[in-house]
Amino acid sequence: MYPIHVNLSGKRVIVAGGGLVAYRKIKDLLNEEAILTVISPAAVNEIQEWHAEQKLTWIEREVKREDLKEAFLIIAATNSKETNAWIASHAKPKQLVNVADQYESGNFILPSVIRRGRLVLSVSTGGASPSLSKIIKKELQQTYSEDYETYLDFLFECRAIIKKEFPEKCRRTLLSNLTDSRFLYDKEKQNVFKQALINQVGQTDRIKTIE
Numbered sequence: 001m002y003p004i005h006v007n008l009s010g011k012r013v014i015v016a017g018g019g020l021v022a023y024r025k026i027k028d029l030l031n032e033e034a035i036l037t038v039i040s041p042a043a044v045n046e047i048q049e050w051h052a053e054q055k056l057t058w059i060e061r062e063v064k065r066e067d068l069k070e071a072f073l074i075i076a077a078t079n080s081k082e083t084n085a086w087i088a089s090h091a092k093p094k095q096l097v098n099v100a101d102q103y104e105s106g107n108f109i110l111p112s113v114i115r116r117g118r119l120v121l122s123v124s125t126g127g128a129s130p131s132l133s134k135i136i137k138k139e140l141q142q143t144y145s146e147d148y149e150t151y152l153d154f155l156f157e158c159r160a161i162i163k164k165e166f167p168e169k170c171r172r173t174l175l176s177n178l179t180d181s182r183f184l185y186d187k188e189k190q191n192v193f194k195q196a197l198i199n200q201v202g203q204t205d206r207i208k209t210i211e
Ligand SMILES: C[C@@]1(CC(=O)O)c2cc3[nH]c(cc4nc(cc5[nH]c(cc(n2)[C@H]1CCC(=O)O)[C@@](C)(CC(=O)O)[C@@H]5CCC(=O)O)C(CC(=O)O)=C4CCC(=O)O)c(CCC(=O)O)c3CC(=O)O
Pocket: 024, 025, 098, 099, 100, 101, 102, 103, 108, 109, 110, 111, 112, 113, 123, 124, 125, 126, 127, 128, 129, 130, 131, 132, 133, 134, 137
């Protein structure tokens, strides 16, 4: 399994099934600005509420072949083994298909995910044990505190300034300075560094004085 993080913004995503498994996968998809359609004769309350809030479209019936046509990504999460297998076999080779009850018939699986703003950690056991993925996720949650969210924003903003404003010869030093652990828990230090960086724009001979 080749791990990638996909941008689903504006992409059509179809979820077949409206039970607890579909719900868990949809909850994560809602952050992605995808055009999300759930097709299922029944759906848990949360899915119905999201439909009412226009966060997704719930089509209250069984999945049909034409539903799959325009999808970039499909999740087959019905409780019918036959339907899930049928979805996998009718998807085009270019479509991304996840099959909840027999991952081998799809072409991608979902990891356990930890998000800290821009930091995304994903864990997969290649289908061996979703429970173990969940345990490892919990361990990582302890190690990677909420502080990472602000820290990653700091890194992102500084890196953008460095890439845009500083010549290549000093980029590497500056970029590696950023990951110094003293910045992680200290927002004040982050702000001071960022301001120093902004002040140094256009004065690259003095770059080494940024501490
Ligand atoms: C292959 C994969 C396909 C896919 O779904 O993409 C798959 C397949 C299956 N899961 C099953 C069961 C369970 N799945 C979970 C939980 C999660 N399952 C997830 C992913 C994946 N599950 C993919 C592989 C991930 C990897 O490689 O590790 C997570 C990580 C992500 C997500 O679903 O969002 C999410 C954790 C979310 C979190 O972090 O909290 C729990 C635990 C729980 O619910 O508490 C159980 C019960 C305990 C157990 O069985 O271990 C069954 C058996 C169904 C049956 O009984 O027949 C199948 C079918 C099969 O094995 O073929």
